[in-house]
Structures are given as structure tokens and as C-alpha cells.
Amino acid sequence: xxxxxxxxxxxxxxxxxxxxxxxxxxDKNGVxxxxxxxxxxxxxxxxxxxxxxxxxLTVLNVGEAETEPTLRKALAIGADDxxxxxxxxxxxxxxxxxxxxxxxxxNYDLIMMGRESIDFNGGMVHGMVGxxxxxxxxxxxxxxxxxxxxxxxxxxxEGGKEYLEAKLPLVAGCQEPIAEWKIPNMRGIMSxxxxxxxxxxxxxxxxxxxxxxxxxxxxxxxxxxxxKDNVAELVRLLKNEAKVL
Amino acid sequence: xxxLVYIEQAEGSIKKTSLEAVSFARALADKTNGGEVVxxxxxxxxxxxxxxxxxxxxxxxFHVEDSKLDAGVIQAHAEAVAQVYxxxxxxxLVMAKSSLGDAVAARLAIKLxxxxxxxxxxxxxxxxxxxxxxxxxxxxAFAQTSVTKEHKILAIRKNAVDLKTDGAKASVEKVxxxxxxxxxxxKITSTxxxxxxxxxxxxxxxxxxxxxxxxxxxxxxxxxxxKELGAATGCSKPVSDIGWRPHHEHVGxxxxxxxxxxxxxxxxxGAIQHLAGVNxxxxxxxxxxxxxxxxxxxxxxxxxxxxxxxxxxxTEAVKAIK
Ligand SMILES: Cc1cc2nc3c(=O)[nH]c(=O)nc-3n(C[C@H](O)[C@H](O)[C@H](O)COP(=O)(O)OP(=O)(O)OC[C@H]3O[C@@H](n4cnc5c(N)ncnc54)[C@H](O)[C@@H]3O)c2cc1C
Numbered sequence: 001x002x003x004x005x006x007x008x009x010x011x012x013x014x015x016x017x018x019x020x021x022x023x024x025x026x027d028k029n030g031v032x033x034x035x036x037x038x039x040x041x042x043x044x045x046x047x048x049x050x051x052x053x054x055x056x057l058t059v060l061n062v063g064e065a066e067t068e069p070t071l072r073k074a075l076a077i078g079a080d081d082x083x084x085x086x087x088x089x090x091x092x093x094x095x096x097x098x099x100x101x102x103x104x105x106x107n108y109d110l111i112m113m114g115r116e117s118i119d120f121n122g123g124m125v126h127g128m129v130g131x132x133x134x135x136x137x138x139x140x141x142x143x144x145x146x147x148x149x150x151x152x153x154x155x156x157x158e159g160g161k162e163y164l165e166a167k168l169p170l171v172a173g174c175q176e177p178i179a180e181w182k183i184p185n186m187r188g189i190m191s192x193x194x195x196x197x198x199x200x201x202x203x204x205x206x207x208x209x210x211x212x213x214x215x216x217x218x219x220x221x222x223x224x225x226x227x228k229d230n231v232a233e234l235v236r237l238l239k240n241e242a243k244v245l
Numbered sequence: 246x247x248x249l250v251y252i253e254q255a256e257g258s259i260k261k262t263s264l265e266a267v268s269f270a271r272a273l274a275d276k277t278n279g280g281e282v283v284x285x286x287x288x289x290x291x292x293x294x295x296x297x298x299x300x301x302x303x304x305x306x307f308h309v310e311d312s313k314l315d316a317g318v319i320q321a322h323a324e325a326v327a328q329v330y331x332x333x334x335x336x337x338l339v340m341a342k343s344s345l346g347d348a349v350a351a352r353l354a355i356k357l358x359x360x361x362x363x364x365x366x367x368x369x370x371x372x373x374x375x376x377x378x379x380x381x382x383x384x385x386a387f388a389q390t391s392v393t394k395e396h397k398i399l400a401i402r403k404n405a406v407d408l409k410t411d412g413a414k415a416s417v418e419k420v421x422x423x424x425x426x427x428x429x430x431x432k433i434t435s436t437x438x439x440x441x442x443x444x445x446x447x448x449x450x451x452x453x454x455x456x457x458x459x460x461x462x463x464x465x466x467x468x469x470x471x472k473e474l475g476a477a478t479g480c481s482k483p484v485s486d487i488g489w490r491p492h493h494e495h496v497g498x499x500x501x502x503x504x505x506x507x508x509x510x511x512x513x514x515g516a517i518q519h520l521a522g523v524n525x526x527x528x529x530x531x532x533x534x535x536x537x538x539x540x541x542x543x544x545x546x547x548x549x550x551x552x553x554x555x556x557x558x559x560t561e562a563v564k565a566i567k
Contacts, residue, residue, distance in 0.1 A: 017382045017385040076534060092361070116500065119382060121364055121382075125351070125352020127348050127350070127352045132355055137319065156344060156492065157317070159442060160437050160493055161492075193450070208361065208393070212376060212389045215389065216387075217384075224545065224546050234559065236549060244507045245507075
């Protein structure tokens with residue numbers, strides 16, 4: 001059983017987002033980068049599957065050299081080897097094509113990733129990879145069990161979930177509560193240093209979109225406080241001022 | 246040149262977010278070539294329900310009335326929409342962001358060799374090239390994105406455009422398609438879904454509770470207010486983690502991102518990860534007993550007070566204006 005886990009290298013969820021170079025680049029000053037939280041769920045579930053099914057886990061990132069510490073962290077959590085496609089992840093299609101190219105060479109049984117990255121929130125790479133490889137893609141997956149070549153999943157839908165069955169190979173875009181995030185232990189961190197990390201060049205250069213510039217939302221005004229003993233005033237404001245009731 | 250809209254249904258009714266997508270397409274057509282807006286609906290839906298799509302701005306609905314498409318099988322829906330898109334000869338597909346919509350859109354982008362832009366918040370600029378504004382960093386920023394492909398798919402966020410309700414009835418044309426069986430390889434075995442509830446991603450008003458609500462037994466107060474307002478209920482992550490509320494109500498960075506007209510947060514501290522899921526709301530009301538709670542900085546209106554005292558009074562006050 002071979003599992004590929006695709007991870008993003010994204011600003012920590014507490015980061016203040018700012019831009020530089022005439023609003024064309026993220027200001028990385030003071031920003032800490034992490035494995036995308038959804039990708040982290042996918043990785044955590046993959047580590048559980050590894051224990052259960054004796055699977056091998058390859059972790060993949062499309063990114064420049066700066067993302068290697070993030071890949072090493074995934075190795076410390078439990079992946080066996082890592083691949084970095086040496087390119088700035090220009091857009092979803094670009095990233096999906098790189099993943100599909102690697103997958104075609106290695107015949108993974110299961111490809112897992114987060115339901116979306118937390119920088120661009122596109123939520124489309126898993127579906128694109130599935131279509132490029134001609135295999136099912138399911139997202140957002142909140143439960144995933146493997147029995148033989150059968151995969152039983154729960155997928156979140158508006159107002160609940162649906163239960164699915166499919167056969168390997170497939171692509172899963174994951175989210176909680178598929179597994180609990182795993183924190184690397186000392187042994188993991190030590191062994192991650194010597195696990196193989198292969199760097200490959202991109203297989204194609206196609207893109208579908210290009211960011212021209214970034215913008216920040218307008219600053220919020222100050223809050224209007226209403227006394228707790230005068231709740232009717234809040235309703236009046238919502239009705240007459242905000243006009244939302 | 247017509248714009249095609251993929252509309253979703255739930256239990257035979259067209260989703261409100263899909264109707265918004267139709268209105269978005271209508272406004273886009275008016276802004277560009279003035280062409281037609283046509284929609285595609287899959288599975289069992291009544292003809293009367295489909296003709297209502299006209300009010301939102303579509304002139305015609307292609308109805309693929311195949312009961313195998315009642316369930317949201319991702320590959321099959323993508324294949325069906327791709328076939329209708331090609332039949333129409335459209336160059337733009339518009340849809341609402343949703344659990345199924347996102348999954349289908351991604352496969353369509355490859356099938357149709359189209360550029361997919363998701364989280365679209367307003368009509369594209371088409372005077373000089375084609376650029377689309379989308380929400381990124383979970384609502385903390387926007388990216389003006391240029392699209393170079395001839396075929397485009399726009400997945401729009403709630404409230405990107407006002408819903409139009411004055412259009413004429415749409416005509417309905419039945420189409421039957423040949424969808425290869427391989428597209429049905431994934432089987433949906435059952436669904437576990439709240440019925441009769443207003444769904445979080447569709448709601449205009451959301452009442453959300455945090456750990457300050459102390460326990461699941463106190464959610465009646467949240468539900469009473471929500472009922473009075475016609476609102477959906479939401480919660481913070483720890484609340485769904487502990488199992489006080491189901492996961493699909495979890496709002497924020499790692500949960501549902503909402504963009505309602507009004508978001509009422511009760512007993513939620515306003516951690517940055519929670520704010521990320523709600524900062525696209527038009528108005529935010531915060532009820533918290535701690536005047537220093539960070540949520541007040543992101544709020545339009547607030548009450549510093551104990552939720553257990555304020556909530557019943559608020560529900561009464563809403564009743565009083567009806
Ligand atoms: C990677 C990551 C992702 C995350 N994603 C999310 C996410 O998607 N969504 C999310 O919500 N969180 C998320 N979190 C967690 C987040 O950081 C906070 O821990 C969480 O939002 C806190 O939930 P809370 O406000 O309900 O609880 P608390 O922080 O415990 O706040 C409870 C609040 O209730 C108030 N209160 C207490 N009693 C009363 C009373 N009687 N009346 C009125 N007010 C009262 C308190 O003053 C306090 O402000 C994430 C964290 C991480 C690290």
C-alpha cells in the first residue's frame with residue numbers, strides 16, 4: 001500500500017496578513033510557516049493507516065527550497081520519504097499537474113491532501129488531480145477507513161454528512177475529524193533528518209490564472225455597545241440602522 | 246453567447262445560493278454581451294420549481310431528469326455538466342460555492358480546459374482583459390486575479406450579488422445524456438442530514454454559540470433566538486470538538502466559512518481562527534461577559550453581559566418588533 005500526502009506550506013493561522021512590493025507579494029516578515037491545517041489532518045490519518053496496513057507514506061510539496069523545513073516536519077510526524085517539486089506554486093492547475101505527473105510515475109493507491117489550502121482556499125487541487133488521473137476524488141472527507149481495496153468514507157455536506165464507498169485508487173481532500181493532529185516526538189525529529197527528500201523539476205508550466213495584486217479588507221469601525229439592560233435598543237439598531245431585521 | 250449556471254437542489258428545491266449564482270450570471274451577461282443565462286439542473290426536480298429559476302434571471306433550464314443524479318456523485322455530476330456545457334456552446338460556467346459544487350468544479354476545470362476561480366466576491370472586470378476579485382487567506386485578504394483561458398468557471402461566494410426576483414418564468418428543456426458507468430463508481434450508501442433546519446452556508450442570519458454557553462443543555466436559548474430570526478445555528482470549534490454540537494455547525498478557519506448579512510456570536514472569545522470564518526459577514530453582533538474579549542474589535546454591535554440573561558431578553562425583543 002503506497003500513500004501520497006500532498007501538503008501546503010502556509011502562514012500560521014494566527015498570522016497577520018500583509019503585502020509588499022506594491023501589493024504583489026505576501027510580506028513574510030514575522031510570519032511563521034506551517035503544514036496547512038487540513039493537510040495536517042490528512043497526514044495524521046495517513047500515519048494511522050500506515051500503522052494499520054503497513055503502508056509507506058510519501059509526502060509531497062510543490063514549492064521553493066524554503067518549504068523544506070515543512071516537509072521535514074511531515075517526515076518527523078511519520079512520512080517515510082519526501083518529494084519537493086522545485087517551483088513556486090503558481091496556481092491550482094499548475095500544482096495539480098505536478099502532483100498528477102508524480103503520481104503517474106509511482107502508482108499510489110491513495111492520494112490524500114487537505115480539503116483546501118488556507119492561503120488561497122481554492123479547494124480544487126484534489127478534484128483536478130482526480131480528473132487528470134481518471135480516478136475518483138472525494139472532498140471534504142471527515143472519515144476514511146480502508147478494508148481491502150474498498151474505502152469507506154464520510155463526506156461533509158451542508159447540514160450533515162453522507163457515507164460513501166469507493167475502490168482504490170482515489171484522491172481524498174481531508175478535514176477534521178478524520179484524525180487528531182499529531183505532534184512530532186523526539187525520535188521522529190531525529191529520524192526525519194536522514195529520511196530521503198528528493199527534489200524534482202516541474203513536469204509542465206501551464207497555469208490558468210495569475211494574481212495581479214492583493215488587497216486588504218477595509219478596517220472595521222469601532223463597535224457600538226448597547227447596555228445589557230436595554231436589549232431592545234440592539235434590536236432597534238439592527239432594524240433601523242443596519243436594516244438587517 | 247450564453248452563460249451556463251450549474252444549479253443544485255436539496256430535496257427537490259433549488260438552493261438559494263444557486264439562485265444567487267443565476268443572478269450573478271445575469272448581471273455578468275448584462276455587463277458584457279447581454280447574452281442569455283441558461284441553467285442546468287440534475288436529478289428529480291419538479292418543472293414548477295425549475296421555472297422559478299427564471300425569477301433569478303435565467304431564460305431556460307436544461308433538466309437532466311436522471312434519478313441516478315439525485316445523489317451528488319461528484320464524477321457523474323461533473324460529467325453531466327460538462328456535456329450540457331458543450332451542448333450549449335458556452336464559454337462561462339457560474340456556480341455557487343458548496344460542498345458538492347467545489348468538488349465538481351475542480352474536475353470540470355480539467356474536463357473543459359477552463360480556468361477556475363473560486364470564492365469570487367464581485368462581478369469580473371472585463372474592460373481590459375478579464376480579472377476577478379476573490380477572497381483569500383480565509384477572508385483576511387482579496388486577490389485580483391487575471392484569467393487567460395477562453396473557458397472560465399466562476400464559483401461565487403454568498404452575497405457576491407443581490408438576488409434578483411423579478412425575472413420571467415424560465416422554459417424547461419429535458420435532456421437525456423449518456424453518462425458512462427465509470428462515473429458512478431463511487432457509491433453514496435446513506436446520508437445523515439438535519440431536516441427542516443436552515444442550513445448554515447445558506448443562511449442570511451446566523452446565531453452562533455461558543456464555550457461560554459457552558460454545555461449542550463443550554464443550546465435551547467441559541468435555538469430560540471435563531472428560530473425567532475429565521476436564522477441558522479453555528480458554533481466555535483471547541484464546541485463541536487467536545488461534541489456539544491454537530492461538526493457541520495463548526496464555523497471558522499477549519500470549519501464552515503459563512504458570509505451572512507448578520508452574524509450573532511454568543512460566548513465566543515473571537516480567536517483569530519474563528520474570525521477567519523466570519524469576517525465576510527455584513528454585520529456582526531457580539532454578546533460576551535468579558536469586555537476585553539477580542540471579538541468586540543471585529544464587531545459592529547455588542548453587549549457586555551451574561552449570555553444567560555441577555556439571550557432570553559433578546560429573543561423577547563425580536564418577538565416584540567414582529
Ligand atoms: C489551526 C487552528 C485552527 C482553528 N480553527 C478554528 C475554527 O475553525 N473555529 C473556531 O471557532 N476555532 C478554531 N480554532 C480554535 C481557536 O483558537 C479558539 O480556541 C476557539 O475559537 C475558542 O472557542 P470559544 O470562543 O468558544 O471558547 P473560549 O476561547 O473559551 O471563549 C469563551 C468565551 O465565552 C465568554 N463567556 C464565558 N461565559 C459567558 C457567559 N456566561 N456569558 C457570555 N459570555 C461568556 C468568555 O468571556 C470567552 O470570551 C483553531 C485553532 C487552531 C490552532
